[in-house]
Structure formats: C-alpha cells, structure tokens
Amino acid sequence: MICMAYARLLLPLVLVSLLPGCATFSRDGGFDQVASTVKAKTGKEIRWVKSEDERHALDARIAQLLQQPISVDDAVQIALLNNRGLQASYAELGISEADLVQAGRLPNPRFSMLRASRDGEYKIEQALTFNIFSLVTMPKATAIERRRFEQTQRQVSLEVLRLATATRKAYFSALAAAQSERYMQQVMRAAETSATLAQRMKKAGNWSTLDEAREQGFYADATLGASRARQASLQATEQLTRLMGLDHTHYTLPERMPDLPAHAEDPANLEQTALQQRMDVQMMKLQTEALAGQLGLTKTTRFINVLELGPARVLEGRRSDPYKNGVEISLEIPLFDWGSTRVARAESTYMQAVNQLAQVAVEARSEVREGYGRYRASYDIARQYRDSVVPIRQKIAEENQLRYNGMLVSVFDLLADARAQIASVNSYIEALRDFWLSQSDMEMALIGKPDFSTPASALTAQ
Amino acid sequence: MVSRRDFLKGASLAGVAATAATVSKVAMAALPEIISVSDADTQAPHMPDTGRPYNPVVTLNGWTLPWRMRNGVKEFHLVAEPVVRELAPGMKAHLWGYNGQSPGPTIEVVEGDRVRIYVTNRLPEHTSMHWHGQRLPNGMDGVTGLTQPGIKPGKTFAYEFVAQRAGTFMYHPHADEMTQMAMGMMGFWVTHPKNPATMAVDRDFVFLINAYDIDPGAYTPRINTMLNFNLWTFNSRVFPGISPMVVNQGDRVRIRVGNLSMTNHPIHIHGHEFMVTGTDGGWVPPSARWPEVTTDIAVGQMRALEFKADAPGDWAFHCHKSHHTMNAMGHDVPTMLGVEQRDLKQQLQGLLPDYMAMGQHGMADMAEMQMPLPDNTLPMMSGQGQFGGVEMGGMFTTVKIRKGIAKHDYRDPGHYQHPAGTVAWEVENDLPPVERPADTDAHGGVEVQVRKPGDHMQH
Numbered sequence: 001m002i003c004m005a006y007a008r009l010l011l012p013l014v015l016v017s018l019l020p021g022c023a024t025f026s027r028d029g030g031f032d033q034v035a036s037t038v039k040a041k042t043g044k045e046i047r048w049v050k051s052e053d054e055r056h057a058l059d060a061r062i063a064q065l066l067q068q069p070i071s072v073d074d075a076v077q078i079a080l081l082n083n084r085g086l087q088a089s090y091a092e093l094g095i096s097e098a099d100l101v102q103a104g105r106l107p108n109p110r111f112s113m114l115r116a117s118r119d120g121e122y123k124i125e126q127a128l129t130f131n132i133f134s135l136v137t138m139p140k141a142t143a144i145e146r147r148r149f150e151q152t153q154r155q156v157s158l159e160v161l162r163l164a165t166a167t168r169k170a171y172f173s174a175l176a177a178a179q180s181e182r183y184m185q186q187v188m189r190a191a192e193t194s195a196t197l198a199q200r201m202k203k204a205g206n207w208s209t210l211d212e213a214r215e216q217g218f219y220a221d222a223t224l225g226a227s228r229a230r231q232a233s234l235q236a237t238e239q240l241t242r243l244m245g246l247d248h249t250h251y252t253l254p255e256r257m258p259d260l261p262a263h264a265e266d267p268a269n270l271e272q273t274a275l276q277q278r279m280d281v282q283m284m285k286l287q288t289e290a291l292a293g294q295l296g297l298t299k300t301t302r303f304i305n306v307l308e309l310g311p312a313r314v315l316e317g318r319r320s321d322p323y324k325n326g327v328e329i330s331l332e333i334p335l336f337d338w339g340s341t342r343v344a345r346a347e348s349t350y351m352q353a354v355n356q357l358a359q360v361a362v363e364a365r366s367e368v369r370e371g372y373g374r375y376r377a378s379y380d381i382a383r384q385y386r387d388s389v390v391p392i393r394q395k396i397a398e399e400n401q402l403r404y405n406g407m408l409v410s411v412f413d414l415l416a417d418a419r420a421q422i423a424s425v426n427s428y429i430e431a432l433r434d435f436w437l438s439q440s441d442m443e444m445a446l447i448g449k450p451d452f453s454t455p456a457s458a459l460t461a462q
Numbered sequence: 463m464v465s466r467r468d469f470l471k472g473a474s475l476a477g478v479a480a481t482a483a484t485v486s487k488v489a490m491a492a493l494p495e496i497i498s499v500s501d502a503d504t505q506a507p508h509m510p511d512t513g514r515p516y517n518p519v520v521t522l523n524g525w526t527l528p529w530r531m532r533n534g535v536k537e538f539h540l541v542a543e544p545v546v547r548e549l550a551p552g553m554k555a556h557l558w559g560y561n562g563q564s565p566g567p568t569i570e571v572v573e574g575d576r577v578r579i580y581v582t583n584r585l586p587e588h589t590s591m592h593w594h595g596q597r598l599p600n601g602m603d604g605v606t607g608l609t610q611p612g613i614k615p616g617k618t619f620a621y622e623f624v625a626q627r628a629g630t631f632m633y634h635p636h637a638d639e640m641t642q643m644a645m646g647m648m649g650f651w652v653t654h655p656k657n658p659a660t661m662a663v664d665r666d667f668v669f670l671i672n673a674y675d676i677d678p679g680a681y682t683p684r685i686n687t688m689l690n691f692n693l694w695t696f697n698s699r700v701f702p703g704i705s706p707m708v709v710n711q712g713d714r715v716r717i718r719v720g721n722l723s724m725t726n727h728p729i730h731i732h733g734h735e736f737m738v739t740g741t742d743g744g745w746v747p748p749s750a751r752w753p754e755v756t757t758d759i760a761v762g763q764m765r766a767l768e769f770k771a772d773a774p775g776d777w778a779f780h781c782h783k784s785h786h787t788m789n790a791m792g793h794d795v796p797t798m799l800g801v802e803q804r805d806l807k808q809q810l811q812g813l814l815p816d817y818m819a820m821g822q823h824g825m826a827d828m829a830e831m832q833m834p835l836p837d838n839t840l841p842m843m844s845g846q847g848q849f850g851g852v853e854m855g856g857m858f859t860t861v862k863i864r865k866g867i868a869k870h871d872y873r874d875p876g877h878y879q880h881p882a883g884t885v886a887w888e889v890e891n892d893l894p895p896v897e898r899p900a901d902t903d904a905h906g907g908v909e910v911q912v913r914k915p916g917d918h919m920q921h
Contacts, residue, residue: 189812
C-alpha cells in the first residue's frame with residue numbers, strides 16, 4: 001500500500017462529490033408518462049393520490065359517477081381512480097426512480113484513519129479515498145437504471161391497463177348476469193303459470209297426476225335455474241365492485257348490454273402492431289438492452305474492479321515527525337478467474353433475456369391471433385343469434401300463437417314455447433357478453449398478455 | 463258449364479302434350495280434346511246432346527265431363543295432373559286430380575253404351591284407372607301389374623268397354639294407390655238406365671267422400687296419414703265451402719254418395735227420412751229398403767238415398783261423426799273445461815302478448831272469436847246462418863227446400879224465411895241460479911261440477 005498525505009487534494013474532491021449527478025427526482029415521479037400511456041390506450045385518466053384532500057376530491061368524483069346507471073367507460077374510470085391495488089403499484093415508480101437518481105450520483109468519499117502508539121512511537125494513517133472509477137461507470141449505470149425505471153413505468157402502465165380490461169370484462173359479465181337473471185325469472189314465471197294451470201286441470205278432473213307432476217317438474221327446474229342465475233349475478237356484481245374498489249354495491253347497471261356493432265373489426269397487421277405495442281415485449285426489450293449494457297460494463301471492468309483514489313497522510317515514527325502526504329490508490333487485480341466468470345454470468349444472463357424476449361414475441365403473436373379468432377367467432381355467434389336464432393324463435397312463437405288461436409295447440413304448448421323463446425334470447429345475451437369479453441381480450445392482446453382463462457361460461461348459470 | 467275459354471285452354475294443353483309426349487300426329491288427331499275446369503262451383507247438369515237421352519245428375523261442387531261420339535262410341539278424355547283445389551274460401555290444397563279438379567269430372571253414360579276413355583298421365587309417376595264396380599273385360603280393370611302396365615308420365619292409354627249395368631260407380635287409380643288417392647285422385651261415374659223413366663227422380667246429386675291431412679299452414683296432404691285426418695270432405699270441399707243441395711218443395715231427390723276415405727261415415731239428414739235405394743251392386747228391391755235418417759257408408763261403398771223433399775227449410779245434411787264436422791283441430795289439445803284462466807290472463811299476456819283464454823266453457827269460443835290463424839288454415843268450426851255461427855266444418859251442408867224452384871235451377875235461394883211461430887223461442891225464466899257446491903270426492907280431490915237434479919249419489 002502506498003501511503004501519502006496531501007491535504008490540499010481534499011477540497012476539490014469534496015466539491016466534485018457535491019455536484020449533482022446525471023439524474024434527479026422528477027416532479028411527477030414518472031407518473032405522467034404512465035398517465036399519458038393509459039390515456040392514449042383507454043381514454044381514461046389516472047390519479048396518484050398522495051393526500052387526504054386528493055382522496056376527498058376523488059371520492060366526490062366517484063360518487064358523482066355512481067349516480068347514473070354506469071356505462072362501461074364509467075366503470076373503467078372508477079376502477080382506475082379508485083382501485084387501491086393500483087395506488088400501491090404507483091409506489092413502485094417512486095422506488096425505481098430513487099434507484100435511478102442514486103445511480104446518477106457519485107459515491108461518497110471514504111475517509112480512513114489508523115492510529116497506533118507504543119512507547120511514544122506512533123503510527124497514524126489518514127486517507128480520504130474516492131472511487132474515481134464510478135465517474136467512468138456512472139453514465140452506463142445511469143443508463144441501466146433509466147431503462148429499469150422505464151421498465152417500471154411500463155410495468156405500472158400494464159397493470160393499469162390490465163385492471164381496465166379486467167373491469168371491462170367484469171362489467172359485461174355483471175350486466176349479462178343481471179339480464180340473464182331477469183330472463184330466468186321470466187322462464188320461472190312461465191313455468192309457474194303452467195304449474196298453476198296444471199293444478200287447476202287436475203282439480204277440474206281433466207288431467208292425471210302424471211300430467212300435473214310433469215308441469216310441476218318444469219316449475220321446480222325453472223326455480224333452480226332462477227336461483228342459479230341470481231347467484232351468478234351476485235358473484236359477477238361483486239367481482240365488478242371489487243375491481244372498482246367500492247365498499248358497497250349501491251350502483252346501478254343499465255338494463256341492456258350495448259348492441260353488437262354493425263361490423264366486426266378487421267384490423268390489418270395485428271401481429272406487427274402487437275409486437276410494437278405490447279408492453280411485455282417492450283419491457284423484455286428494455287431488460288435485454290439493460291443486460292447488454294451491463295455486459296459491456298462488466299467487460300470494461302473485468303480487470304479493474306475498483307480503482308479508488310484519494311489523498312492520504314501517513315505518519316510513521318515519532319509523533320513529532322512530519323506526516324508524509326500522498327495519494328492512495330488501491331487496485332484490485334484479478335489474480336484468479338473471477339473476472340471472466342463474471343463476464344460468463346453476464347453473457348448467460350443476457351442470452352437468457354434474449355431467448356425470453358424471443359419467447360415473449362412468439363407468445364404475443366400467437367395470443368393476438370387467438371384473441372382475434374375468439375373475437376371474430378364470438379361476433380359471428382352473437383350475430384347468428386341476433387339475426388337468425390332469436391327471430392326464428394320469435395317466428396315460431398308467433399306461428400304457435402296462431403295455432404293456439406285455431407285450437408290446434410294448447411296453452412301449455414305456448415308456455416313451453418315461451419320458455420324456449422326466452423332461453424334463446426338469454427343465449428343471445430350470453431353470446432353478446434362473450435363478444436364484449438373477447439373484444440376486451442383482443443384489445444388486451446395488443447398491449448399485453450390477455451387473460452383467456454376466465455371463460456364466459458364459468459359465469460353462466462346452468 | 464264449361465266455358466269456351468276452358469275448351470280452348472284444354473285444346474292448347476293437348477297441343478303441349480303432343481310435343482312433350484312425342485305421340486304421333488295421327489294418334490293425337492284421334493284423341494278427344496282435353497276439357498278442363500278450374501273453379502269449384504257446382505255446375506248445372508250436363509244435358510246430353512248426343513247419344514241416348516237420360517236424366518243428368520248434379521255433381522256437388524263439380525261438373526260432368528263432356529264427350530264426343532265417334533263411330534257410335536262415347537269417347538271421354540281424362541287427364542291425370544296436379545291441381546289446386548279450393549277446399550273452402552280461404553284454403554287451397556295442392557292435390558292431384560283430373561282435368562283441373564279433384565275429384566275429377568263425373569262421367570255419365572247410359573246402360574248399353576260402348577265407352578272409350580283415354581287416360582293421359584301428366585303426373586310425375588305412373589298411374590292407371592280402375593272403374594270401380596263395373597262389369598268389364600279383365601284387361602280393362604286398370605290394376606297396374608295385374609291387368610296392365612302402368613301408364614308412364616306423358617303417355618295415354620285407352621280403356622274401352624260396354625257400360626253393362628245401370629248404377630252408381632267410381633273411378634280411381636290402382637297404381638301407388640296410397641299416394642294417388644290420398645292426393646285426391648278419384649271421380650264419379652253414373653250409368654243411367656236405358657229407359658229414362660226407370661227410377662226417375664227430379665234431382666239427382668252425387669258426391670264422393672274423401673279426407674285429407676293437411677298441416678295448418680301447409681298445402682299438400684300428408685299422404686302417410688292413416689286415420690288421423692283433419693279435413694273431412696265431400697268432393698274435396700269442407701263446410702262452409704260445400705254447396706247447398708237446392709230442391710223444389712215436393713221434388714223426389716236422390717243423393718248418391720261414394721266413400722273413398724279410410725273410415726265409414728254415418729250420413730244423416732234432418733227433417734226427412736230416406737230409403738237406401740241403391741248400392742254398388744245395383745238397385746235395392748223396394749221390399750228390402752229400410753227407412754232411415756242416417757245410413758252408414760262403409761269404405762269403398764256407394765249408397766243412393768232417396769226421399770221426397772216435402773218439408774221446406776234449410777235442413778242440415780252431414781256425417782254424424784262429430785269430428786268429421788270440424789276442420790283442422792288439435793287432437794292433442796287438453797280439455798280446458800272448467801279451468802279458470804282469466805285471473806292468469808295478465809301473467810300469461812306478459813309472456814304471450816296475444817294470448818286469449820279459451821276452452822274453459824267449451825269450444826264455442828272458437829267459432830265466436832275471429833282470431834288470426836296460420837296461413838291457409840280454416841277455423842275448426844265456422845259458417846254463418848241467419849241466427850249466428852253454425853259451428854260446423856268438414857262434412858256438413860244443407861238441403862234447401864223451397865216452393866217454386868225451377869227445374870234446372872240450383873242457385874242458392876238464401877236463408878229460409880220461417881213462417882211466424884215456427885222458430886224455437888226464448889221463454890222467461892225465473893228459476894233460481896244454479897248452485898254448484900264445490901264438493902269433492904274422497905279419492906282425488908276432484909271438483910264435481912255437473913250434478914243431475916235430485917241426484918244424491920256421489921258416484
């Protein structure tokens with residue numbers, strides 16, 4: 001170790017260390033970037049609530065939105081403003097930005113001192129050292145942290161957009177479930193009327209116990225169906241309530257689901273758009289770039305891990321002897337192979353990321369194809385219900401009514417037919433719901449990993 | 463009568479057949495022209511203009527086929543073809559028939575006539591003609607496979623024999639009978655006695671009994687139906703589409719009925735009694751005749767009923783099987799008698815906006831209410847008389863007997879004007895309202911709503 005004492009070197013170094021680094025804390029903590037992404041993709045605004053006043057303002061705004069029957073846009077807006085899980089994820093931004101700022105600052109100078117004495121013999125070493133190599137690595141480290149920060153911004157954006165999609169899906173599920181519940185109650189009323197008439201038929205001596213029991217059986221089944229529909233509706237509503245971050249269900253949904261659009265969308269270059277837009281792809285790309293940067297850094301520093309430089313004073317001998325001034329430089333030299341193992345590790349980590357990126361890209365393309373396929377099929381199914389199945393059932397009901405008029409069929413046939421007709425309308429509602437769910441999934445597939453795992457049928461009463 | 467236009471139309475159809483069927487021109491020239499009729503009105507009797515004289519019959523909602531005399535032979539030309547038959551105003555059936563109608567035109571000849579009938583087939587499958595009840599050479603009997611090959615589509619066969627026995631006959635195919643008869647292929651044949659004075663009557667009506675199963679809203683009969691027909695017809699017509707039998711008071715009237723349906727029909731007249739004077743086998747000797755008001759006509763049988771129409775009025779004449787005086791009806795519709803529906807009306811109309819309560823007090827609601835029905839479907843009972851709904855359909859018509867109807871006049875004289883005091887009247891009624899205790903029997907909790915006065919028995 002070289003020991004020198006050189007006090008005047010101290011001041012400029014201290015000054016350098018006090019200079020601001022490349023990064024500082026931003027005014028918005030990176031939130032504006034997230035907010036504008038969300039705005040661009042959904043048209044909705046988000047808020048990072050940091051004070052009680054802000055919270056009160058938000059509560060008032062949500063209360064306002066809840067006064068009318070809420071549209072799907074309202075539901076998404078409420079969820080984006082009110083979901084506490086989202087607020088928690090905004091904190092990630094702060095943490096990540098702190099790392100970034102940290103990376104842009106010089107490390108603190110280090111002062112070391114050794115004092116030893118024996119019989120008037122002293123050894124005093126005083127050294128103020130500063131890692132000057134960090135001046136070399138700082139731009140790279142900052143760039144890495146900046147990418148990390150950008151990654152975090154995308155991560156948070158993705159969470160916001162996921163919540164938006166989940167809320168849309170929950171909204172349509174809840175709406176459809178409520179509509180189904182009403183239809184199932186109609187089915188039950190038809191069966192109840194049949195059963196009442198059957199009782200009277202039996203009482204009048206026109207029908208056997210068997211005939212009566214058959215109608216009672218329909219009624220019992222229809223009652224079960226209505227109960228299941230009620231339960232499914234309750235579950236779907238609570239799911240929506242949770243996503244909107246509400247602690248009550250004192251809100252109303254519209255009577256009907258939005259109509260099927262006149263045409264199914266036929267977007268061009270879906271896969272390319274997905275690769276360009278998907279945040280998971282972008283995040284993996286940023287990670288890969290960061291790792292590439294790190295790899296470069298590792299390569300740069302493979303032999304010189306740490307080079308520290310600082311003024312040092314050494315006193316050796318008697319106390320009255322003068323200090324020797326100098327500069328302390330410490331240098332680690334890779335005596336063994338650890339420098340190359342670090343490079344190998346970094347390379348492997350990089351290649352791992354490269355392959356992960358490739359996989360994410362493959363999945364993204366597949367998911368967007370599947371998403372579109374589901375969207376297209378559900379559109380065609382819903383349209384078939386709307387244009388064919390429901391009108392045909394309606395026509396059958398009308399023709400049956402004419403046959404009833406001619407005493408060609410009985411009121412029981414009409415009621416059974418009414419049940420079938422209601423069921424067809426209910427199937428249309430479910431098909432319409434599936435369309436809106438798959439539409440949300442397809443849009444999600446263009447910006448991130450879609451969730452195909454909650455099939456619509458899981459929410460349907462049997 | 464057959465119009466000149468119809469004659470021309472028939473002639474042009476024959477021309478079409480000539481090109482289509484590649485029959486030689488010489489052969490075609492030998493064929494009598496085809497005469498066709500498209501409406502279902504009863505036509506006035508066809509007065510014989512050539513050949514032996516006779517007293518013609520009147521075909522209910524039908525007509526008699528004109529003939530030509532050629533070398534002393536009476537020549538007729540029947541064309542088997544798809545036709546549209548109006549079963550009653552508001553309903554048309556897609557049938558197979560002859561010369562534009564189902565049933566085909568009546569053939570009238572005189573005992574001893576040599577008759578040649580050309581049969582041209584314009585159906586999509588082969589056919590034949592069986593002369594039901596005639597004495598004839600075996601090879602003229604018209605049974606495909608047995609006595610002749612089938613007449614292929616587009617082909618013409620000639621049948622020739624002497625009408626040996628006076629009486630009442632039918633003609634129908636004996637090829638794919640199930641289809642062809644279910645589709646309405648049949649016609650009437652009368653062989654008049656040589657002496658027009660024999661068994662002479664003033665009015666001689668003829669019709670065939672047939673039945674169809676046409677789904678409400680459909681047009682073509684279901685040819686596989688065996689018994690559960692929904693349209694029971696006289697000459698492929700149902701009430702109110704069946705013409706009245708118009709008669710001058712005091713006329714001696716004969717009604718000849720042939721049954722080509724798949725069940726028997728007790729044919730019943732009101733206000734008169736008749737004698738069955740003829741069967742398929744010929745005239746019934748006077749000593750063997752039974753006076754009747756209803757006579758059962760079995761499947762494949764003919765009956766000639768005769769009576770003196772001395773009582774003026776509009777007298778019902780119908781099959782006495784009550785379902786046969788109904789049009790299409792739901793045989794599986796449950797009995798709604800005594801089942802209150804009105805209090806459920808609101809709930810029912812919530813689900814079935816056009817629902818009307820029916821059946822609680824009986825089926826007469828049906829005849830009263832004018833409600834929309836499926837296309838091409840008649841109400842199950844309808845027809846208006848001067849006192850309201852007649853509540854009949856199917857095999858129902860009237861014998862309208864009036865004073866002063868001219869000899870060959872068959873026009874509907876309208877409703878009968880009853881002499882004062884001859885119509886059932888309503889009398890004042892101060893009876894206490896009917897009390898029907900809702901007593902139930904011990905076994906099933908069934909409400910017994912009908913009790914005979916003074917009947918204290920529960921069972």
